[in-house]
Amino acid sequence: MRDRSSVRSRSGGRGNTLVVAVLIFLALLFFLLDFQGVMTPVRSMISSYIAPTLGRTQSTIARLGDIFTGSMDVQRITTERDALAKENSDLKGQIIRIPQLELENLRLREQLRIEKENPWRLVGADISVQTLAEGRRTAIIGVGTNQGIMVGMAVISRYQSSPPALVGVVDQVGPNSANVLLVSDYSSLVSVQIYHGDTVIRGVASGLMERDAMLHMTEIEREGQIVVGDSVVTAGLTRLFGPSLPNSAIPADIPVGIVKSVGLEGRNKVAEIQPYIDPEVVRYVWIIQSDVK
Secondary structure, rough: EEEEEHHHHHHHHHEEEEEHHHHHHHHHHHHHHOOOOOHHHHHHHHHHHHHHHHHHHHHHHHHHHHHHHHHHHHHHHHHHHHHHHHHHHHHHHHHHHHHHHHHHHHHHHHHHHHHHHHOEEEEEEEEEEEEOOOOOOEEOOOOOOOHHHOOOOOEEEEEOOOOEEEEEEEEEEEEOOOOEEEEOOOOEEEEEEEOOEEEEEEEEEEEOOOOOOEEEEEEEOOOOOOOOEEEEOOOOOHHOOEEEEOOOOOOOOHHHHHHEEEEEEOOOOEEEEEEEOOHOOOOOOEEEEEEEO
């Protein structure tokens, strides 16, 4: 009895040989046909069917590439945009800061100039709040005990071409802020004086409730020679006039104002004084921390 596996092996081998022979024959046939030009229409027809599919495939691949590249471009553009936005913000901050620095520099130069011309040590401060109602004239400044400010210190300022002039006295103080009683307040009392050669005429300057920014000088000796246009300065004697006055150590010779009119009030002369500076227009001040450098 023949082995069936052997038979199948031989038959399988003959089948494979036959397939190879057929493929070789077909290859030769196609080569001959193509050589003779017979396959050209067939190849063109096949190309016409394959080309659209191949074009769509290539287009899809190109779009995918564009999407990938575009995604990377969007990320790059977003990063650059954020960097430019930050740079723009920083530049705007610098532009805003430049005028502030210029103003601070101007104020510092002015402070140094005042200190050079006078025996004062100054502390600068912004006025944050002003109370200007019913005869009250007060202001809050942004320095306090932490900056060495104490009750009774003189507060001066400058406005346009005016000299550094008295605008108030510190009457309340906290750690980082203080209340200033302006010279135009009706409760303000400051000892002042006028020089006439070897003669010194002293008195007290107070605010006027009904006359904004004008001061009233009283306690003037009847024989004192005062004329319109005289310059009025501090006398440095405020604390000697009684407990009702601020316990002040205001230095002498701080400019206050100019005499606008002179009259009599009982036995004594009185004068109306136009301050060198209207306290209501002041936005920055210096506190005289000491009159001995």
